[in-house]
Amino acid sequence: MASATIDTSALRHNLSLVRARAQGSRVMAVVKANAYGHGLVPVARALAEADAFAVARVEEGVALRRAGIAQPIVVLEGVFDADQRDAAAEFRFDLVVHSAEQIDLLRGAAPASFKVWLKIDTGMNRLGFEAGDAAAARAALGALDAVRGPVHSFTHLASADEPGSTATAAQLARFEAATRGLPGERSIANSAALLNVPAARADWVRPGLLLYGASPMRGAVGADHGLRPAMTLRSQVIAVKQIAPGARVGYGGAWTARRATTLAIAAIGYGDGYPRSVGTDAAVRLRGRRLPLAGRVSMDMLAIDATDLEPVVRVGEPVVLWGPGLPVEVVAATAGAIPYELLCGISQRVAVEGG
Ligand SMILES: Cc1ncc(COP(=O)(O)O)c(C=O)c1O
The missing domain is CATH 2.40.37.10 (Lyase, Ornithine Decarboxylase; Chain A, domain 1)
Incomplete structure (x- = not known):
């Protein structure tokens, strides 16, 4: 009886709006949790113009590959055991690495299996290496055969939905200090940062909610930003x-x-x-x-x-x-x-x- 109808033209419209706001950045479309309830595979098909997809779990990525999705797929929480690691290699996923245990896991993988994003905890205090430990983690990853290309840099903002937040400024400063002059790509911005924090756009933006046409800002709705609900x-x-x-x-x-x-x-x-x-x-x-x-x-x-x-x-x-x-x-x-x-x-x- 109850149904959720998904407007794919709204999804595409919202993606084009994200692109216009982050010119020069590539877009990693966040489709975890069944594309925020909108249907993982249909949404990925509708967002064929996205440069990559981001999922939270390996199984979500496997479902995308099995449906024929060919873009890079980034696993935001990385892998937690050898089976996940091997599946990630088989299905050509890019991995976020946020812990020493995950670095150890990658030792067992075939050469050049993974593009790797080093997650630096700049203040969220959830996942990631402390900024002071990032250089050592980067060196350890860089020495692994399993890692392909340079180690890329990733962080997540805790308060991007609060315009002018000093916590955000501090996070950006820590990220900048931990990555300055290093090779590899950078990714910081979620939806709220895309709206409020131009300095967070970097090489890759990671919008979720905006693609679905909703606003992350308290008191605002998607239409306030030109978005259409999907x-x-x-x-x-x-x-x-x-x-x-x-x-x-x-x-x-x-x-x-x-x-x-x-x-x-x-x-x-x-x-x-x-x-x-x-x-x-x-x-x-x-x-x-x-x-x-x-x-x-x-x-x-x-x-x-x-x-x-x-x-x-x-x-x-x-x-x-x-x-x-x-x-x-x-x-x-x-x-x-x-x-x-x-x-x-x-x-x-x-x-x-x-x-
Ligand atoms: C690491 C990471 N990046 C980006 C996003 C996308 O967030 P939003 O839907 O607020 O754009 C999420 C979602 O929670 C996330 O965990």
Whole structure:
């Protein structure tokens, strides 16, 4: 019932906008987590103009290769055992290397197996070598037969969505100090950095969210940056009910009708990935109008106050939960979440179409 329709022309539009913002940089399109819920392989096919794809896990890259995707594929978290390393070599993946254990693993690989990105932890304190240890890690990698070409340099920004952040400036300075004058390519910028931190563009940018048409900036939506949402999440009305003033709706009776009310019950709920945490403040789109929810979201359904629709709402009418005209960023904000969570959180029950 619930479906997510993917607009491939929006994906391509968003990629061209990224290119215009980062002229001179190559684009590593981030398609991990099932392309943020949009469908890994269809999105990679739609983004055929990307210079490379980035995934988090080896299995995601294998799925891309098996579907015939030929561009470079970068594994952002690298490999964790010999099987993954061998699969990465077989499928010609580029590897991020962020730990001494990963350097050790690469010793067992055939000569010239991998293009390697050395991940330097410049302040995120998650993955990567401390800036002070980067030179030694680089030397160790450079001495390995398995590594092809120079060692490339990579870091990730923690606060790129805060314009003017001093933490970002400090991260850039550490990265610059750790890589100055060294051969190899550099990559720093995610979506927020693409928007806010021109100095982070470097040789390769790594947009995820922007490609899907959403904004990483609090209070902003993709359209503010000229982007188009790629996903429309929709379902349909499966029941219509008239209730009297004073009647309470849904679990806990959390919503009370103040007037004679027409409820439209739509077949989508948190079992599909629509967040229950929107409470009773969210809106959906029906006939192009924003209508409020009535009561809590349940697993398979939600209730809409459709009293103001004329003529009266009918079973079978489509309902849009997010997409053009109702940005996922707005729904996420209502839920106390970020658009990433909602897009990635679409459940297996939702048919992803198009793309
Ligand atoms: C290392 C790395 N680079 C780039 C991205 C893309 O981030 P965004 O979707 O904010 O552009 C991610 C995603 O979390 C990431 O982990």
